[in-house]
Amino acid sequence: MKGMILIMDGLGDRPLKELNNMTPLQAANTPNMDKIAEKGINGLMDSIKPGIIPGSDTAHISILGYDLYEVYTGRGPFEASGVGFDVLPGDIAFRCNFSTADENKIITDRRAGRIRDGTKEIVEILNDMVIEGYEDVKIIFKESTGHRAVLVLRAEGEKELSDAVSDVDPKKEGKPPKKVVAIDETVEAKRTADILNKLVNKSYEMIKNHPVNQKREKKGEPPANIIIPRGAGAVPEVEPLNDKYNVKSACIPETGLIMGIGRFAGMDIIEIEGATGGVDTNLDNIVDVIVDHAKGDKYDFLLINIDGADEAGHDGNSKEKLEFIEKVDKIVIEKLANLEDCYIILTADHSTPVSFMDHTADPVPIAIIGPEIRVDDVNKFNEIEAHKGGLCRIRGSDVMDILMDLMNNSTKFGA
Amino acid sequence: MKGMILIMDGLGDRPLKELNNMTPLQAANTPNMDKIAEKGINGLMDSIKPGIIPGSDTAHISILGYDLYEVYTGRGPFEASGVGFDVLPGDIAFRCNFSTADENKIITDRRAGRIRDGTKEIVEILNDMVIEGYEDVKIIFKESTGHRAVLVLRAEGEKELSDAVSDVDPKKEGKPPKKVVAIDETVEAKRTADILNKLVNKSYEMIKNHPVNQKREKKGEPPANIIIPRGAGAVPEVEPLNDKYNVKSACIPETGLIMGIGRFAGMDIIEIEGATGGVDTNLDNIVDVIVDHAKGDKYDFLLINIDGADEAGHDGNSKEKLEFIEKVDKIVIEKLANLEDCYIILTADHSTPVSFMDHTADPVPIAIIGPEIRVDDVNKFNEIEAHKGGLCRIRGSDVMDILMDLMNNSTKFGA
Numbered sequence: 001m002k003g004m005i006l007i008m009d010g011l012g013d014r015p016l017k018e019l020n021n022m023t024p025l026q027a028a029n030t031p032n033m034d035k036i037a038e039k040g041i042n043g044l045m046d047s048i049k050p051g052i053i054p055g056s057d058t059a060h061i062s063i064l065g066y067d068l069y070e071v072y073t074g075r076g077p078f079e080a081s082g083v084g085f086d087v088l089p090g091d092i093a094f095r096c097n098f099s100t101a102d103e104n105k106i107i108t109d110r111r112a113g114r115i116r117d118g119t120k121e122i123v124e125i126l127n128d129m130v131i132e133g134y135e136d137v138k139i140i141f142k143e144s145t146g147h148r149a150v151l152v153l154r155a156e157g158e159k160e161l162s163d164a165v166s167d168v169d170p171k172k173e174g175k176p177p178k179k180v181v182a183i184d185e186t187v188e189a190k191r192t193a194d195i196l197n198k199l200v201n202k203s204y205e206m207i208k209n210h211p212v213n214q215k216r217e218k219k220g221e222p223p224a225n226i227i228i229p230r231g232a233g234a235v236p237e238v239e240p241l242n243d244k245y246n247v248k249s250a251c252i253p254e255t256g257l258i259m260g261i262g263r264f265a266g267m268d269i270i271e272i273e274g275a276t277g278g279v280d281t282n283l284d285n286i287v288d289v290i291v292d293h294a295k296g297d298k299y300d301f302l303l304i305n306i307d308g309a310d311e312a313g314h315d316g317n318s319k320e321k322l323e324f325i326e327k328v329d330k331i332v333i334e335k336l337a338n339l340e341d342c343y344i345i346l347t348a349d350h351s352t353p354v355s356f357m358d359h360t361a362d363p364v365p366i367a368i369i370g371p372e373i374r375v376d377d378v379n380k381f382n383e384i385e386a387h388k389g390g391l392c393r394i395r396g397s398d399v400m401d402i403l404m405d406l407m408n409n410s411t412k413f414g415a
Numbered sequence: 416m417k418g419m420i421l422i423m424d425g426l427g428d429r430p431l432k433e434l435n436n437m438t439p440l441q442a443a444n445t446p447n448m449d450k451i452a453e454k455g456i457n458g459l460m461d462s463i464k465p466g467i468i469p470g471s472d473t474a475h476i477s478i479l480g481y482d483l484y485e486v487y488t489g490r491g492p493f494e495a496s497g498v499g500f501d502v503l504p505g506d507i508a509f510r511c512n513f514s515t516a517d518e519n520k521i522i523t524d525r526r527a528g529r530i531r532d533g534t535k536e537i538v539e540i541l542n543d544m545v546i547e548g549y550e551d552v553k554i555i556f557k558e559s560t561g562h563r564a565v566l567v568l569r570a571e572g573e574k575e576l577s578d579a580v581s582d583v584d585p586k587k588e589g590k591p592p593k594k595v596v597a598i599d600e601t602v603e604a605k606r607t608a609d610i611l612n613k614l615v616n617k618s619y620e621m622i623k624n625h626p627v628n629q630k631r632e633k634k635g636e637p638p639a640n641i642i643i644p645r646g647a648g649a650v651p652e653v654e655p656l657n658d659k660y661n662v663k664s665a666c667i668p669e670t671g672l673i674m675g676i677g678r679f680a681g682m683d684i685i686e687i688e689g690a691t692g693g694v695d696t697n698l699d700n701i702v703d704v705i706v707d708h709a710k711g712d713k714y715d716f717l718l719i720n721i722d723g724a725d726e727a728g729h730d731g732n733s734k735e736k737l738e739f740i741e742k743v744d745k746i747v748i749e750k751l752a753n754l755e756d757c758y759i760i761l762t763a764d765h766s767t768p769v770s771f772m773d774h775t776a777d778p779v780p781i782a783i784i785g786p787e788i789r790v791d792d793v794n795k796f797n798e799i800e801a802h803k804g805g806l807c808r809i810r811g812s813d814v815m816d817i818l819m820d821l822m823n824n825s826t827k828f829g830a
Contacts, residue, residue: 372429372430372431372768372770373429373430374429374430374438374777374798374799375430375436375799376799376802388803389802390459390799390802391802391808392459392802392807392808393807393808394465394808395465398464398465398466399466400466401464401465401466401467401776402465402466402776403466404466405466405467405468405775405776405777408771408775410466410468410776411468412468412469412470412773412774413463413467413468413469413470413473413483413487414469414470414471414472414473414474414476414487414490415470415471415472415473415490415510415646415672
């Protein structure tokens, strides 16, 4: 027996006036998701716990059954791992933005005009960076998608580093990079904060006149002339998912962050051609890969993340969110709803209401289909009907245990 | 005000094709259980937590409000206590099978032909066992029902023992007893492992020619000629239930295991004549004893376990399970549904789906009747309707607290 969890990132929402007090998922025409609700058992899920706003990373870690409060050390290590960085225990990893700063180092665009090309070339220059007085700390950048990059600080000498440092990101335009401070009293934290402050300034000096930026400025585009790190995290080590649950698992992600979660859990990563993490992603390719692996022998557990609904939520675009949901329903869910000998869990990692344009803690619907499921009366897959189902309200940390039990792939506690 | 929890062991199930996609409980004609659902408040219960498969022992410990992860030390001590063994702190207890071994000590029948008679006589011989080099360790066997026995190792000298040892049981026929190894680095665990390895060999030498076995072999029955221990556990000590909840409690069990749970919790044990733990048990005697004590003054809290549905589930027999449920409904529940001044909780410890023939983590229905209950709309007692009730989905560890609160036998946390 096989199992999969399909996570529609940021799917959950709140009732919107513009949609006649319905959520985008409620208002969308989703016959196939509704078929899963009808054939399955339904409920609400809080990926962390009620009222706690999940990140995509923390939600996925919880849903994979890891104790968040034990293993989560900030987003940096997951993002770094996600872009294929071989992070090591002891490394301190950060997410970075390429941003635009003016000559007074005031941030004028946090995302450098959502730069798409050229960051790889800029990173090549940045990777020569050495901070005076910290020659034993290796500074490694790697570009991610768009304006995103990761930074890893690796102590190669005897003096260690710490992730107990504040963020550089001022979060608003019109402000300078925030001065990093140690958030505990250790010498390692003070050392790391000092390195970061110097690194931010140095990045500006090293790349402000980079050819890529000169070209951008000529075209009237904001240059990617400063690095803004945030989300410091020491690299965690956990029991691989395959050992933890006795499965052969693969992760089918769209974004570096979810790829990083998959790597963190020791899962095989299946990259999909044309997957963008946006509403323009190639859903046909995604569903083909899912179906192939659901029918094949290589894996018995798949974690799939489809990101577009989250992006539309962050953009505050209800029409785009609704249309993307309908597209996923038609292209992806229709084929999955007919798979046999497979438990399918359809859910989200969190809500990203278009009215709020960011994550909220509103719980998300979850539906499970498969052999001998205790079918309930729910026949619509959405945030409002879900609680009437037989799962009631569960947590992300219950999901793998429930799935493994249904797959008869679990062991008794006791006798 | 009085209270009782009636646990129908293994009652929960999954929808079965042979029952028109109903569970045995759904398909059974149970007017009295349904009356309890109708007059009461309903919900689903995970005796441990969602997705975790409970044993009967761990489920009962949770439902009695003890912290499982703190007190559960393996099945041995509960089984030993259940057969009337006065286990002491420091004792290491094991469940054992009488098995059949050939002259090469390969196990040819793990249950010695499901031997029914003669194990008491064999145990008398075994209780003379002394292991060379470990003369200060008392070795005590006691027969249980059928092919089952318990073993207690009691250190009478200064050197202690440990439960950190692996099992002897090879779990399959055609294999020799497994060599016991220490599963931690302590000298106590190594000592205990060494004792067990010698004990298994010695048991064969001592009983292979026992008159009971000679008689069995003459009749062509597999002899009970070797002892196979498993489930090592150090004896736990907990606050008696009567102190923990300020009650006068009794346990009305059918099996040694549940009797052991009752003793562990310091409850009085009421043994019932004709209670077999099977579908052939004497339900009339069981209900008479329950009603007597519900009306009497000696106890204000009763825990009752009726085992037959679990046995039918393990046997994979849906007809037997359904019919046993109907029998309990008619003989037991009818009389209980009319008791006054008593809160009655009707539930199960776990599901034992006939399709899987072992425990699963599917939650079980729970219904509570009694004065001033918040009656909900549910009017059928089964796995599918339960979640629509006013209890939603609770855990085993909530049950005693809810009951004590309803009985007005609880104290405020705070002011």
